Amino acid sequence: MDKNLYAEHIATLRNRYDAILEECGYDTLNVFSGAPKVQFLDDNHYPFKANPQFKALVPVTDNPHSWVIYRRGQKPRLLFYRPVDFWHYVPPAPDTFWSDHYDFELLGKPADAKAFLGDDSSLGKTAFIGEIQGLDGWPIGIPNPEALIARLHWARAYKTPYEMACLREANRIAVGAHRAAEGAFRDGASEFEINMAYLGAAGQGENRMPYGNIVALNSHAAILHYTHLSTERLPEANLKSFLIDAGADCHGYAADITRSYAYRNGDYAELIRAMDEMQQGLVAQMQVGLAYPDLHRDCHLKVAEILQRFGVIATSPESAVESGISRTFLPHGLGHFLGLQVHDVGGHQTAPEGGTTPPPAEYPFLRTTRTIEAGQVFTIEPGLYFIDSLLAELKDSPLAKEVNWNKVDAFRPYGGVRIEDNVIVHPDRVENMTRDCYAE
Template structure:
């Protein structure tokens, strides 16, 4: 945990956004796997962590704007609990750790809220993403669990997004630590990309590194020789010489901040000329996109720049044709680059996605496109100093998508379908780094993980 003054300051900043009302933050509860006592690894709600810091289940935090008071509601452990779990802190002690003066049993939360509602106090809460929380909050507020999310506070969402989007120095330090873990993970994957091993061998190794150095992985790693599937979580394939291995993996620091890196590795340690040609296009797109990053630039424009470079590279190889700018405007590049360039990152690897992408990545001046590919861009709005996000262009040859577009002769003025067939079984390439927007430009966070062709090949043989 951070020093308690950090949490006090965060809550004070949030409180300034409201003239009245009560701000409610539900912490997460334990979630059973297959019977009540056998639970998934506990992960606290990120907004609760941001304002109340405690990675412990069965808690709720309240900021009472009208009375200028803060409360921690939770579970007071019994002697029976201590027999199984060992000595546990008192609720008042937990509250003191994060600078909260008032604490009470979670069993009294409903009565507390009911009293406030009866006095006409507005209860602000964030959207819920766990079904049991819909039931819990509906019970606390005597509401319909199927409709409770409709009453999530837009004002609170916008205030939390504005605050959490700009990372403080202590947060950057945590992300940097998570990236050091990612460095160990990805360089290990590069050394392990040997014919005969399985994707699962690497998956297991990377999970072990993340657990030994931090709080585990920040998301289920994507480790696949079928890199044309963007989020491929199957790890049962055997690595074969000549295949490309897409490794998209990151870790959480001990304070739950994320890293998210992708590298594409040639199985056996050597890119073929064809693989190198495509790889260099992706790398050039990423480098140029990163060089554009500074406050005031719209991220959608960074995305479109990367898309034009990808289109130009594919035109040079004869896979696409025509003018790169016109091809991107028509959406032809999305056959090969069907996702957005990046997403915000912090306490969540897709930071604050549960609060709604329309608030995190878009605003009143930036509306989401309906064009295939561009519609998946998670971050489009103007960049500000303190933002941390990913930059991850890619090129993919997805047989099912190729077949659909080819059958419809879609955008045939920009796509050479005969040439595309030569790459049908190519797979995919993605390169991803994590970027901080500084006052005048950008910083690529973390120790540089090999990504130049020669460096990736050398990492395969590194001791």
Template sequence: MTSIEKILAGKYPAKAHARKVVAHLRQNGFEGDGVIYLEGQKTRMVEDDDTEQPFRQRRYFFYLSGCLLPDAHLAYHIGTDKLTLFIPPLNPESVIWSGLPVSPSEAKERYDVDEVLFTTDINSTLAHLGSEVGKSGFVFAIEGQIADDISFTSFPDTDVVAVKNAIEECRAIKDAYEVAMIRFANDVTTKAHLAVLKAAKTAVNERELEAAFIGTCIAHGCRELAYHPIVASGTSSATLHYVDNAQPLFDASTNKKKLNLLLDAAGEYKAYCADVTRTFPLSGKFSPQSREIYDIVLEMQNESLALIKEGVSWEDVHVTAHRVAIKGLLKLGILRGSEEELLEKRISSAFFPHGLGHYLGMDTHDTGGHPNYEDKDIMFRYLRVRGKLPAGSVVTVEPGVYFCRFIIEPYLQSPDLSGFINSEVLEKYWEVGGVRIEDNIHVTKDGYENLTTAPKEAAEIELLVNGA
């Protein structure tokens, strides 16, 4: 049994997460007793149909329960450290269609909770807990996630803001179990990326590669995907969140394969996500221009990774990636001027317009990053993480260089900025589209662990596409 399997053989640490959330509430002024009440996602039906929509558990609820059942609830009594899970009772009419549901005893064995009751017991339990917490007690819940039939009348006060904020901050730092889940999702994601590299030799359409990716994820234990895959061939790879995934891999004008394919796709394991991007040549050999840009992006990532450890400023890491991009594009002749002036004028943002990465966990763009999308500085506006990285966080490192006319042409048309870009040299690179390389990084006190094992060295990728 591997170390990951040993960790995941245990229960998801719901009680530890509940205590962690309470500690955060205490640090922010909460002194009394209280109850945290959370609801899982409801069963929802497809409109004008009698089938259920695909289920996605509410992440706040999952963090304190580890439970993926729909229509479930929880109550955590702070004073007694008691976590109660409420699951739907058996409905005899549904058994013929869906089989027997999880029983309370099975749920108690499966989840890290102290007691399992039916959802029909919620209000009576809340009424009892309300009398337990006393006159200064709170019930903590999340606004918009409280069913109409739930009663908090036995509690002196209700707070529908604090627990959401507390969970968001706590989620930013992962425990060993959470890291193991993300690592598992990465391991499956690597298998799926390799399947795409193998399929690329004979595939003729983006959708074939998407199918290879999805099928591999499902076969290896990630039935859900972390997000809709980006399978972008040719110049479509310059579109950051391309979602068509249905274009031919051949250029109709030349009847040859397009230069590259950018695959941004990942599996999800029991609500925890991977987020991995690779760019590879569809022909099995990078063109000279594609290889030049690929090498720049890989260097952007390598130099960024070298800085990562507890307490590093994410803004500083982001600037480092821009500096590497500037040096590389200057060397190719795409940019001209001094490195400092190009950085000061934010010229590199024409080619690297997004943030270097984001926190990763139960959501692909996970909580706790404190972005500032109102920042007037275009270099930092789209950073999804601001400030210093804490040990225990998991962050993506995903630099890219893109040749998107929509983004670059305003620079070319600007009297103040056009002189920094050599349009004649640039002309040779439009067909490259975009190159992005993305890994998932567990921040430690003295450095980092790279949870992503998908190949990214150019020579190895070429061999894999060629079937070696």
């Protein structure tokens, strides 16, 4: 990664954190990476995931018992955990593109951190962000103050050029892995084998993936968060469809990409093409000043138009949206903020000070209600599904007569379609990182 980009990034962060700490009345911020958790009735640990507020300050994603101590106006200090341990991998002391911007202390034991966190005279002006379990009696400061966290979450929506570079690289890695997964599908691989092909091409293990990969053949594509990964290879005659929702990591930043494929030509392949064109149209509509819920509503109208075009509904698109029929076929939100977390924070936040702007009552799963602004990064992921439980509710309702059930039954074995890209909003344009990587 470019050192100059990171230097600009950390300068922006320091200005941001200095202002937020002053506004909230703190001099010091102690951020804990976290500690591994032991599985219930076992002596093994769950996979470790670093506190995202720790990752926001320093690109260390895999080291527990570490701390960033940020004092207003001073160079941040990283307490980096390096025990003497012959059971586990111990990472080397950082010597990389970001190291010069931190003072380092190496910790041999977790409790060694106490000496650096503060004393009684400073704790009233010290804030702590992280999980407090196991830190009883430690001089950590005031734990997780809401006003401070709200401002940090709000600021996370505006990405620096360094963050954008990380997101582009995560997309590049993920797109290469998506191509490998499609090839495995065409070769008749099982869901488990397709996932292994994806991980191999990405060069990242399951614990580094930003989320559990969704690898769904045929009707499994109707399960929105399907992660079962069947080991069964389907006979070629039974292969119909493939949906994969999978990402990649770059210095803690996530890609989140979805593609749908037809095994052979026909109505389902045409449905994918229609959804793909529609998705690109929605990306083209994005602009600074547009309320994200308005884009979501337009997405529903466009999904309803496709349902009408393919003979699935026998009513107008406008009527299908007004009556709620479209929600049977698209039950989730259009997309979400993306960054250090896959569903990045602050999507429902009203202002830097906090507050919540809930999604419209008819669209409860919409993750973003903010107005689109420059520097923000989103996923755009319209879907169209044939979900048995939702279709059963619709069939038992007065709206059943508005649906061509023979057409629905013809599409059920394919599960559904979802197309998802990752985009950066610039002042005068929208950059589709995912499509750019595919074009390469």
